Amino acid sequence: MTTPRIDFELKPSAHPLSAAERETVLADPGFGRHFTDHMVTISWTEGRGWHDAQLRPYAPLEVHPSNMILHYAQTIFEGLKAYRQPDGSVATFRPDANARRFQNSARRLAMPELPVETFVEACDLLVRQDADWVPGSGEESLYLRPFMIANENGLGVRPASEYLFIVIASPAGAYFPRGVKPVSVWLSEEYVRAAPGGMGAAKTGGNYAGSLAARAAAMEQGCDEVVWLDAVERRYVEEMGGMNLYFVYGEGSDARIVTPELTGTLLPGITRDSLLNIAQDMGFGTGEARISTDEWRTGNADGTLTEVFACGTAAVITPVGEVKSAHGQWLVGDGEPGPITKRLREALLAVQTGRAPDPHGWMHQL
Numbered sequence: 001m002t003t004p005r006i007d008f009e010l011k012p013s014a015h016p017l018s019a020a021e022r023e024t025v026l027a028d029p030g031f032g033r034h035f036t037d038h039m040v041t042i043s044w045t046e047g048r049g050w051h052d053a054q055l056r057p058y059a060p061l062e063v064h065p066s067n068m069i070l071h072y073a074q075t076i077f078e079g080l081k082a083y084r085q086p087d088g089s090v091a092t093f094r095p096d097a098n099a100r101r102f103q104n105s106a107r108r109l110a111m112p113e114l115p116v117e118t119f120v121e122a123c124d125l126l127v128r129q130d131a132d133w134v135p136g137s138g139e140e141s142l143y144l145r146p147f148m149i150a151n152e153n154g155l156g157v158r159p160a161s162e163y164l165f166i167v168i169a170s171p172a173g174a175y176f177p178r179g180v181k182p183v184s185v186w187l188s189e190e191y192v193r194a195a196p197g198g199m200g201a202a203k204t205g206g207n208y209a210g211s212l213a214a215r216a217a218a219m220e221q222g223c224d225e226v227v228w229l230d231a232v233e234r235r236y237v238e239e240m241g242g243m244n245l246y247f248v249y250g251e252g253s254d255a256r257i258v259t260p261e262l263t264g265t266l267l268p269g270i271t272r273d274s275l276l277n278i279a280q281d282m283g284f285g286t287g288e289a290r291i292s293t294d295e296w297r298t299g300n301a302d303g304t305l306t307e308v309f310a311c312g313t314a315a316v317i318t319p320v321g322e323v324k325s326a327h328g329q330w331l332v333g334d335g336e337p338g339p340i341t342k343r344l345r346e347a348l349l350a351v352q353t354g355r356a357p358d359p360h361g362w363m364h365q366l
């Protein structure tokens, strides 16, 4: 079935930030602290479908106190990045994959599915309009945050009859303030992120709200992040707060790179999927498997498990240096970033920043 084309109304901002103010922001963007001059909004109403697509100035939303979104959290989001290319143009990384995951999240939250091409076009429009906000070089990028919220007033618990899809954009430096320094992680046995049949594979706000107490517990233990374990046995490694995990067994060209299999309770990361491909292209063995915390501990102790790293859009690839749990703590390798972690990080960023060929056709040129 072909979807009817949605035409966007363009309402450029009369007061964009001055070039000097923008350059000040871009000199130290941080993560998610500053937003560009515009946003895209599209409404959905039962019986009418998607309508009123606009590119308009970034501005607050008017929300009634009784809006369902404030009470029952029917909301989903995505995260993807636009990178400056060597010729000065801009390209986004796998926006169609984000669009498809957004549809999957929408189904789980009983929300309407935005057509893939509309999702991609909305991102394209915003990036083109605010292209001056895409940092000039290196690993820095413009982080796009498409999201959808219920937009109906009332306290009945049921799917809303109106929704708002929005895309905002934020220049992004390093997600972790310390850059690519290894993080320390806390294996969470007290709290779980997602149970079978729950919302773990959807990118929805509730999963992140539920993670915050566990993150605070991790910080009390002196750790940077939480590692989630399976809800049933609390034995198998699932993922981190905003990243998937990878385990490197062995060294050099014989290394095997394994990530927890998709059980329905963890987020199917686009970086995770991309790295499975990149690792294969580089000649490494790869796998998706269940990995227990015991295997993690003994693998580090006997040296068969050489490196562990986390990966995601915001954090790219971040080495895991130290693991703590209620039963003890240990270092991953010597606690420093491993050579394969560094090679994979460089290979992924080289594709994203246009410094390497793109054999999988992941870059979407604007």
Ligand code: PLP
Binding pocket: 079, 239, 240, 241, 242, 243, 244, 267, 268, 269, 270, 271, 272, 311, 312, 313, 314
């Ligand atoms: N897991 C969680 C819980 C996340 O929030 C993210 C970030 O999006 C990821 C994994 C990594 O997914 P992706 O690589 O698509 O950004």
Ligand code: COI
Binding pocket: 078, 079, 080, 242, 243, 312, 313, 314, 315
């Ligand atoms: C992302 O990497 O896009 C994320 O969503 C992680 C976090 C900022 C929620």
